[in-house]
Amino acid sequence: MSGIGATGVILLVLVALLLFGPNKLPELGRAFGRTLREFKSGAREIMDDDDRDRDRKDKDSSRVEVSRSENNDKDNKRLPD
Template sequence: MGIGVTGVILLVLVALLLFGPNKLPELGRAVGRTLREFKTGANEMLDSNDKKNEDTSRVEVNQVEQTEKNNKRLPD
């Protein structure tokens, strides 16, 4: 239930009528830049979250190891 081939053709024709053939390349470039910046920002956010989670898990492992060392009992 998406846009078919005829829908895409119709959208291109409407865009040509509204903006004219001279403005369409500029609009295409602007849309491309916007998408590229969005993807870059999203990837940076995901990478920073992954790194943050990795650092947190290292701290938790170190804390568990320290706790295990401290919980050793002396023989009675």
């Protein structure tokens, strides 16, 4: 399905104008703008949380690898014969 052309936008504006009237349209536009802003900020917060979780997992996995290598060094030491 292709995008909405200029005639489609004009038709939508005319239908909205008929349904809601000229006084209500600015209020609807503001409410729609606020909704989009809140959605974008919520999506940003979710993405930031995911990034923080990924960073924590990376740090934890590197700590585990370091502790494993230290344990392997201890296990590889032999007692004198």
